[in-house]
Amino acid sequence: MAEESRPLALHARIEREVEDRILSGEWPPGTRIPFEHELTAHYGCSRMTVNKALSQLVKKGLIERRRKSGSYVRQPEVLSAVMEIHQLEREVRALGLAYAFRLIEATERSAGEADRKRLLLSAPAAVMHIRGIHSAGSRPFCLEDRLISLEEVPQARAADFSKYPPGSWLLEQVPWSAAEHRINAVGAGRAEAELLDLREGAPCLVIARRTWNASGSITQVNLTYPGDMHTLVAEFSPSGRAG
Template sequence: MARAADGRDNTGQARRPTALHARIQQDVESRIVSGEWPPGTRIPFEHELTAEYGCSRMTVNKALSELVRKGLIERRRKSGSYVRQPEVLSAVLEIHQLEREVRALGLDYDFRLIERVERTADDQDCRRLVLEQPGNILGLKGLHIAGQRPFCLEDRLISLAEVPLAQDADFSRNPPGSWLLEQVPWSAAEHRINARGADAHAARALDLAEGTPCLVIARRTWNANGSITQVNLTYPGDMHTLVAQFGPSLRTA
């Protein structure tokens, strides 16, 4: 809303001053979201923020408590408050756009295309896409970024027999997962979920030590004509949680 120079908004009403605890909260949150304070950073102690803002400890505590509630920081006994590792909760039986996952954390999103290769499917490609015979495919590798931190490594195959439009799509500007959901109808999908240590390529892309535990979601989607795409999504193990909700059925375990 536009503000006038005399402290009134464009309806003529006087502005309400921002409560100090809310300003402290906003200041700390902006440093976290911008990446200035990455996950694991210890934020200033309460007495330091009290001195910086010239306020009571109760005011600072109120601001930090709200940041804890939002999942941005965690308090450690006798150690202080630290920026939390972001964590995504995803439903196992749904296909999500990674951009939405990142923005749900309150972080800026970016995608970087690492590799794009058009080729005839080899034996491994045929197994991933469940192709009866080799055809032309598009291989894509890219990195999804949350704030300033690598969030997910994507390794995707697209069948050009089923999705010929992908041949001319600009995936350097539009992440392939989002593009496919918008452009290509699908009728069935399969998720395979594994925990594995980061290999050299994943470790380098995700800025991890080789062997760091990662969560890998292998997804294949298809329609009545055949496979559309297969993708392996590799997340650092501390950044993703899968959730399934279900009710009782006639069968029991």
């Protein structure tokens, strides 16, 4: 019998069906998985079979077991290198979750004082202001608030950011030579809390990034993540100096 047509062992079937419910968003983070005795009754199998399936899901990082409480869908967590520019879609798909982007607004305007400060512009200029929500499964993953310099990237006027998330589009369209990251912990304001499905004041991580090339600033973006969904990682070597 071909490998593809062999029936799954029951523990593998249980594992796959629970995993499918998690990755589809049917069981979002925090959902309690049915107790082992409930799964045993549902599948008509031994508790050992159910335990084997759940143990594999723990190893995959999809669920966590809490003593005397049961098993729960884990909160997805992204590990990002501080000095790299990642595409949010890749971050989400690396978690095994469905990715989506919802454009809130994309408007052209003359740069005001706050815009010029964000992009470090010394003269009046036109900018594109973009806001959107990136989702992982059924949950908001990141709020993007971006300015693009139309002096440096005039083709942004014709881009359809409802189909192409701006970060991915920029990486493919515009060469950059340098970037700066600033990282802050903040409490979610009313607007951010509503968009990210958080309580007002909930902890968030904000990555403020500016990229530029020899002719000037390209873009500045503030990426706001729920505080429990993102971890930053920096790798470095000894410099030869103590401290």
